[in-house]
Amino acid sequence: QVKKLPKGFLLGGATAAYQVEGATKEDGRGQNMWDVYLAKQGKYSPDPASDFYHHYPEDIALAKKFGLNAIRLSISWVRLFPKIDGPANEKAVAYYHDLFKTCLDNGITPFVALHHFDSPQEMLEEGDWLNRKNIDRFIKYAKFCFLIFPEIKNWFTINELISLASGQYLGGQFPPNHHFNVSEAIQAEHNMLVAHARAVIAYHDLHLPGRIGCIHALKTGYPNSSRLEDIQACQRYDAYNNRFLLDGTLLGEYQPETMDLLQEVLAANNASLTILPEDLAILKKAAPLNGMFGMNYYRSEFIREYHGESIDQFNSTGEKGTSAFKFKGVGEFVKRTEVPTTDWDWNIYPRGLFDMLMRIKRDYPNAPTIYLTENGMALKEQLNEDYTVDDSRRIDFIDQHLEQVLKARKAGVNIQGYFVWSLQDQFSWANGYNKRYGLFYVDFKTQKRYPKKSAYWFKQLAASIEE
Numbered sequence: 001q002v003k004k005l006p007k008g009f010l011l012g013g014a015t016a017a018y019q020v021e022g023a024t025k026e027d028g029r030g031q032n033m034w035d036v037y038l039a040k041q042g043k044y045s046p047d048p049a050s051d052f053y054h055h056y057p058e059d060i061a062l063a064k065k066f067g068l069n070a071i072r073l074s075i076s077w078v079r080l081f082p083k084i085d086g087p088a089n090e091k092a093v094a095y096y097h098d099l100f101k102t103c104l105d106n107g108i109t110p111f112v113a114l115h116h117f118d119s120p121q122e123m124l125e126e127g128d129w130l131n132r133k134n135i136d137r138f139i140k141y142a143k144f145c146f147l148i149f150p151e152i153k154n155w156f157t158i159n160e161l162i163s164l165a166s167g168q169y170l171g172g173q174f175p176p177n178h179h180f181n182v183s184e185a186i187q188a189e190h191n192m193l194v195a196h197a198r199a200v201i202a203y204h205d206l207h208l209p210g211r212i213g214c215i216h217a218l219k220t221g222y223p224n225s226s227r228l229e230d231i232q233a234c235q236r237y238d239a240y241n242n243r244f245l246l247d248g249t250l251l252g253e254y255q256p257e258t259m260d261l262l263q264e265v266l267a268a269n270n271a272s273l274t275i276l277p278e279d280l281a282i283l284k285k286a287a288p289l290n291g292m293f294g295m296n297y298y299r300s301e302f303i304r305e306y307h308g309e310s311i312d313q314f315n316s317t318g319e320k321g322t323s324a325f326k327f328k329g330v331g332e333f334v335k336r337t338e339v340p341t342t343d344w345d346w347n348i349y350p351r352g353l354f355d356m357l358m359r360i361k362r363d364y365p366n367a368p369t370i371y372l373t374e375n376g377m378a379l380k381e382q383l384n385e386d387y388t389v390d391d392s393r394r395i396d397f398i399d400q401h402l403e404q405v406l407k408a409r410k411a412g413v414n415i416q417g418y419f420v421w422s423l424q425d426q427f428s429w430a431n432g433y434n435k436r437y438g439l440f441y442v443d444f445k446t447q448k449r450y451p452k453k454s455a456y457w458f459k460q461l462a463a464s465i466e467e
């Protein structure tokens, strides 16, 4: 039984430049931090990925054929600016114009992010987001994109600030691979919020006919018990993961209670955060200029107090039950037997999506239109002999999450679209090629695409959108 989706609802597939494009050495592209890191690590290569650089006409045609009306893309900064302070690469400008035109010609609205985890290597070498000089560079790059690609009416600044900062400076799975450097993680979050806000203001000042917003990966936290210590642990985790970012983006100020909780996180880790007075003015000015808000939701967490040394045991192989996350003075994640998980230990908890949407409505009543910009389920998959893939578990996952979206709409939440992660199979930053999410199976050797069962289901879903 397929749901009915409301009129005007966007149903899209999500991608990220680095995870799909491949062609990392073609047409004068420069190097980003992942090129250098993955080459050194030697486990897997960003080439060919899904070779979207050459296969985009086919992928867009498939998206259209299966009823999608929107797509999330990102621009590769180093493709556009091979040298961070150098001139734009005309071939890259032409490539993105062509890609966007192909989307628009097929009735698929492109939502484009400027930064999806892929800082230029030169930027990383100069401190990435920790160096404010890089915020200036980002604004220059952003303005260039706004002006050169007027066909884009829906912009996102930075994707998942929290995952980037945590991957870089807590877990260490992302370059520069630092472990629990809490000062760096929180400073990077703040600096990215400032970068986002400055880009929003720059976009507004250009008076272009479009919208701009941020994308946050929100995880609902639940105390693992009714003990006060667990409740407080959950509040600290929530402040670190969600509240600081929501405040900075949607309110344009960090509420005193948010800062108190964050100070506890900092103090427990001998860490510090520098906020300049002008930063606060920028956040405040930008907040009401956000024209939309992108929320990525995959999982929720159950939190117990924890005061030992920090540990992030990361499950990158899909061997169930091998992960652990314990954050000193913040809390630790607890696995609950009644909550199913993916093979990568991500809790499957659709209710957390509803709870987070309701919380945004309650605590951030001025929030702009929300889009669920990523949601999806990773599976280890193989193509059957008859070229089919039965991903019924993914269908259930999407169906259950969409159910919560519709429930939240009924309760008054202004959410107008759903983007599945991911459109086609892609490679995963810290997991490689066996963590598949796509509606379309990609044979990475031949680069052939095969619609999975979920793609056919999605097509029925798309047909249910009210006229």
Ligand code: BGP
Binding pocket: 016, 019, 159, 160, 163, 217, 296, 374, 378, 421, 427, 428, 429, 430, 431, 435
């Ligand atoms: C988000 C990212 C995506 C994507 C997805 C799945 O954090 O925005 O780029 O990778 O999560 O995560 P993973 O690939 O780690 O399974």
